[in-house]
Structures are given as structure tokens and as C-alpha cells.
Amino acid sequence: MENLSYPIGKFSFKQETGENEIQQWIQDIEQHPKNLQAAVQGLSNEQLNTPYRDGGWTVCQVVHHLADSHMNAYIRFKLALTEHHPTIKPYEEKRWAEMEDAKVLPIDISISILTPLHIRWTNMLKKITNEELERTVFHPESKRDMSVKFLLALYSWHGKHHVAHVTALRDRNKW
Numbered sequence: 001m002e003n004l005s006y007p008i009g010k011f012s013f014k015q016e017t018g019e020n021e022i023q024q025w026i027q028d029i030e031q032h033p034k035n036l037q038a039a040v041q042g043l044s045n046e047q048l049n050t051p052y053r054d055g056g057w058t059v060c061q062v063v064h065h066l067a068d069s070h071m072n073a074y075i076r077f078k079l080a081l082t083e084h085h086p087t088i089k090p091y092e093e094k095r096w097a098e099m100e101d102a103k104v105l106p107i108d109i110s111i112s113i114l115t116p117l118h119i120r121w122t123n124m125l126k127k128i129t130n131e132e133l134e135r136t137v138f139h140p141e142s143k144r145d146m147s148v149k150f151l152l153a154l155y156s157w158h159g160k161h162h163v164a165h166v167t168a169l170r171d172r173n174k175w
Contacts, residue, residue, distance in 0.1 A: 004053035007164035011157045013150055022133070022149070025156035030122040032159035033114040036066060039166040040107060047175055048107060052165040057097055059169065062162050064102035065093060067110035067117075073155045074121050080137045080148050081124070090141040125152065 040048070040063060048060045057065065072091060079086040096102060133149040146154075169175075 007168045008160055011154060013153050025152045026122060026125045028156035028160060029118060029125065033111060033118050035163050037111055039163045052169045059166055060107055061097045061102050062165055063107040064110045065097050066162055067113045068096050069093065069158065070114060070117060074117055076137060076151060077124065077148065080135045081132055085136050085138060087138045087140055
């Protein structure tokens, strides 16, 4: 079950990171919509409604979750870059994924959200300074400070993590 839940491994972060890693994370975020589109290309409705693992979300829910999550992420970055140590708003991602829109709307809707969102997000990230990477937000659920650099690494991983759910499912089922 571990490999199905975390096909690229669990998220880990090292505070001491170089410019190459930061640029790679930005590139990962920039490429995410294209990678997601490629992962779901040609899937039938039946395949889109298949969970990526027992007890997991369907491919459709994963795609809609990515739009929900990355919209929140973009706002978190904007807050971090424009306010002094803001408290971010957590959300019930599992409950969001159970809402009707995440189960039945065509995935193209969320992919259409992700594409321009990631253009704006990447534009912002490409201009970020080293000082801005150290700015922080407070996450009240985990009761911890998170730097912009941490969030950058997290959302780079997050996109790849969920794309891998889809591609691993396709590989296992030979789709």
C-alpha cells in the first residue's frame, strides 16, 4: 500500500538547498499542467472513475483535487509574499474531494483552471528573491511555520506525487 499511496516517496525537505534545486522546483510547477494532461490523455469515463488504489480517490477526484490544492497554494504564496508571517487557511481536502463537483465534472474543467494558474504562479516564482524564499506563513493545523522555500518544494513534490498516482495506475492496468 505504501508504494501505491506514495509512488514517488513521501515528501522530504532539506533547508539547505541550492539554486539548481530551486530552479527545478519552479520548472516542476511550470510543467505540471502539461504533465497532468499527458497522464490523463485518452482515459475513458470508466478509467477516470477508477481509484488509483483501494480506498483512494478516483483519477477524476485526483485531477479536481490538484486544481483545489494549487489554487490554495497560489494564494498561500501570495499571502507569504505580501504580508508579514500570515496564518494560512487550512481546508478539508478529503471532504472537498467527496463533493459532487470533484466526482462528476469533466476533468478538462480543472485542467483549464490549472493551466493559467500555473502560468501566473510560475511568473511570480521566476522573480522571487532569496530573501522572499525565507518569508514564512503559519499553518494552524500543523502548528508550524513554513517558509516559501518549503512550500515551493512541497508543491513541486505534490504535483509529481499525484501525476504518479495516475501514471502508476495506468501502468498497473496496462491502459
